[in-house]
Amino acid sequence: MNKETQRHQRRMQRHKAVVDAAVARATEERGLILVLTGNGKGKSSSGFGMVARALGHGLKIGVVQFIKGRFSTGEEAFFRRFPEEVQYHVMGTGFTWETQDKDKDIAATEATWTKAEALLNDPDIALVLLDELNIVLKHSYLQIERVLETLAKRPPQQHVVITGRAAPQALIDVADTVTEMNGVKHAFQIGIKAQKGIEL
Template identity: 65%
Template sequence: MSETAERDARHKARMQRKKALIDEKIAQAQDEYGLLLVHSGNGKGKSSSAFGMVARALGHGIKVGVVQFIKGAASTGEETFFRRFPEEVSYHVMGEGFTWETQDRQRDIAKAQQAWAVARHLLSDESVGLVVLDELNIALKHGYLELDTVLADIEARPLLQHVVVTGRGALPGMIEAADTVTEMSLVKHAFKSGVKAQKGIEF
């Protein structure tokens, strides 16, 4: 083999190894990408399950962002607990919450938009591995946010970032976009037999 042919052969072999490596990395990237999980249904556990995933992520050293779209009025146990770790969890609750009762639709829309601006910021932060969009489905169902905008921002997130969307009444477009959809159904509920809401269980 001439010196040139030998150099060409070495080059070819190197390129082949490089291509194999790149192919492997592409395959890996396709295997390991951030999932969009939706928790819907009328049962309990939609938000709790998302917060369990927050604990799981923190156990793996993954940074988390949380935006609560509804429960702004009351301080929940999860909020109190996860705010203990400001370096690991970026926790946002929308002002005083929505105003289903007061019927001030323009104020609700403004608050939802503000909340979405915070969510978009988290969805563009590569250092955040898990984003919880708690009760987002409710804001979408009421038309306070546009589904197209929301899905576009979710689609544009960092490749490895996971997103969990909770709330009953997930729109068909959200279900379509999701990797995993879980429906929480109520089989039996103590409240129906007159037991009142319990701290640490319900709120």
């Protein structure tokens, strides 16, 4: 064994010891709040990836999509194939710049949040995805205090994934995991329209 191979082996042994110790310390098991935010692409995609992972484990899932809803998406078409495992609700009014009607958006948000509250009170639902919730919070269509209260009272083993730009600080503070997506380049900026399987 040459010296470089020996050095690499020692580094990996030290790294393994650190990782093993961290895994051994992580003994708590409970439901998590995960926030996916930032201006980059991938927030909803990541959230739906966790929905697929949970589905693969045979868990029951609730999906509530705020804002998006005027056009069909691949994820909705796919996950609606599993009606016994996935409860799927879409707000249906589309983006705020399309409706241009704040009262209509608030009413739609209220009706959609009622669906979300039912899922967040159901101990049989292992994971709830609240897609683009941060947008309705940003526009004050829904009060953050109401959201935080419902999250605090949810079943103790239930996971919640919340997506959307501009996550409020109060939500970040209560979350267990927060990821910020930062955009470097986006095809739309050079005139390429949304593509099936990528954005739709």
